[in-house]
Amino acid sequence: MSKTIKLRKGLDIKLIGEADKVKGTVDRGASFAIKPPDFHGLVPKMLVKVGDKVKAGTTIFADKYNEQIKFASPVSGEIADVVRGEKRRILEILITPDAENSFEDLGAVDTASMSGDDVKAYMLKNGLWPFIKMRPLDVIADPSDAPKAIFISGFDSSPLAPDYDFVLHGEDEVFQRGIYALSKLTEGKVHLTLKTNSAADEALKNAKGVQINKISGKHPIGNVGTQIHHIDPINKGEVVWTVNAQDVAIIGRIMSSGRYDASKVIALTGSEVKNPKYIKATIGTSIEKILEDNIKGDNVRIISGNVLTGDKISADGHLGFYHSQITVIPEGNEPKFMITKGWMGPGIGKFSINRSYFSWLMPNKKYALDTNLNGEHRAFVVTGEMEKVFPFDIYPMQLVKSIMYNDIDLMENLGIYEVAPEDFALCEFVCTSKIDIQEVVREGLDVIKKECM
């Protein structure tokens, strides 16, 4: 019963700085961090103190309001610091790694023959649960829910995204182990969605125990939200869980070895990287070593994740929990004179879905876009632009407006249960009025969480 989906709406933003298909290695970072803000809405309850020794896999904190959800240290070492922000909110838990990584013995298990409850207990106890997110809300899954399906996207279509066929090559066994584990968690199906007409890697193509769907079109076809909407849309009251493909392999690896080995292949991308390539790294690693001698200028923005949905981090920051990509692009904090580079200029270097700049003459050009807003915040004026890049049977502008004026009934009716902020990333990109739509959607989801879930 696999499905084939063809979408016409969407947008591929062509950027300079795609990672070369080589797997490099760099020295292990001098520090690691787990950042609670990576898990939206989480209030951590610390289980270790500064100075405590931990091994890879030692639980370091738990969800304050659902203590069975635990978070593990990705490496062995010493808790160096707990960085707090406003209202003593915990921003980062820094770990100084040992010279030699040692693992907590979690006990190797055979995921193929476990029961659902056992899988759930194992994942919760050993800090694997945070890899599973839920829709609606796009937060860590609630273990007491019974999801109607689990969705895994077999590729990433966002700009400069890592190629899953490359990063998962040779991970067949652990990926399959991860799938087995996940398939125990739902009565429904596990959906794995691949790109039509592209030779997926064996690890993905030959996966067993999943329904393989095919999808074609432009970004955001790789977003799991788009895939859910077209394969098995979420109605009010239903829950779907999602896991990143690389995280499936991590789950499989940890469960079959009993060692918390949270290493993955990340892509180092962007126009300001001298030598964009793939690198083997571990969740939470400091990026200092990775970027050393590899950045072109000083005035750059470093992003953990991709340019549409990633988080801004500093040069000594850390890789986010769900991210498998670091992007470096120019910072655009210089004013642009109207005739040469601004709104009256020819705009050769400006990318736009409209053809008002002459860059439409070069449809295949790759751009080095900077972080300038390219305009000022305005009220909504232009209509129809979001619909061009939003392949959902949902009215994006109407939904965003309903969130702005906080009409919960209307939000529900217009389909807020089916969307996550990342689904609106392209809408935000094209918005003429420069409205921060992802933030608005997140606020809407917070209201829904508070009032309706």
Place this chain on the structure above:
Amino acid sequence: MKSIEKMMRKMEPKHDGKWAKFHPVWDGFYTFLFTPGETTNKGAHIRDGIDLKRTMFMVVTALIPCLLFGIYNTGHWHYVATGETTEYMDMFGDKVIYGLIKVLPIVIVSYAVGLGIEFLFCIKNQHAIQEGFLVTGMLIPLVIPADTPLWMVAVATIFAVVLGKEVFGGTGMNIVNVALTARAFLFFGYPTMMSGDKVWMSGIADVPRETLEANGVTGATQLGELATFTGAEADWAYPSIQAFSEHWSIMDSFFGMIPGSVGETSTLAILLGAALLLYTGIASWRIMFSFVAGGLFVGFLANAFAVNEYMMLDPLHHMVIGGFAFGAVFMITDPVTASQTNTGKFIYGFLGGALSITIRVFNGAYPEGVMMAILFANVMAPLIDHYVVGANIKRRVKRLKTKAA
């Protein structure tokens, strides 16, 4: 550029200084000159190159052919009225100069008054100035006769900007098209200056009646003449609609060699603008297409049931006279007042186009129906959207029900 930037920065009013209230004005000029170095903070780190200034700039650019032709045409009909020439290319320089003298002051007054009001409201509300009026300021001169006194232009602009836009919250919040609000204000406030046969040829009011009669000039627009067909046969401007079509050919109207408001006469110039707007993707092809479709639909319907003389007019002829083409390209497509859903845009445009021709043909009191039709469609747009969005909501509810069943 660095030096200009520095100079502007130097002039920036301090937030605690005595000019602090004027910061939005400074900001308006600064952002006009420079796209600020403001960077993305949350969400997508890169953004599309377009902004509202570029969008509005494209629309103003698209209006330039209409403005240029309007300047020439104003001069042309002036000299036709005075009987000095009837040839198109004759006295070209004189016509352009006369046109400039007539049209440029209107443009300047419209912009100066409108932007002045915008700045006042920006200072009052401490908002950044928004670009909406850049287009409105150009549209107002193009939809009124060249003989409109400047004080009327000023009063109409004030009325439109304040009551048409600012009371609703400024750019992006208005219910009806601002430029058409100005025109409607003039139309109902000063009907003698906006209709009849004394306004459509610049300077005709000063030409003695005998001279006009000697030259065979009536001063009426085609629509005015057509409207006579709805009255008694004795008042008809022409013995039949055939005779009308022979006197004013479709081609003349297409090129714009007809009297009328400044910018609305040349369908060719309007099409140039339309091409730019459609190609760049600034204006909605859905609205333009369905507006024309709506007009043609009623035109053909009238033909099919032609019970009076006016109804026999070729629908294509309707497209090129009066403000129909201008309305289709520049007025009905205003995204703020139009329907916002793609399906709604088709319905909205069709409603506007169909109503325009309906008012023309069936209401003798209003020779031109485009303005009224578009204003009506503006008011209906939220209702149309309400039902289009409602259908989407119903679809979602139904999906849930089939699931439960």
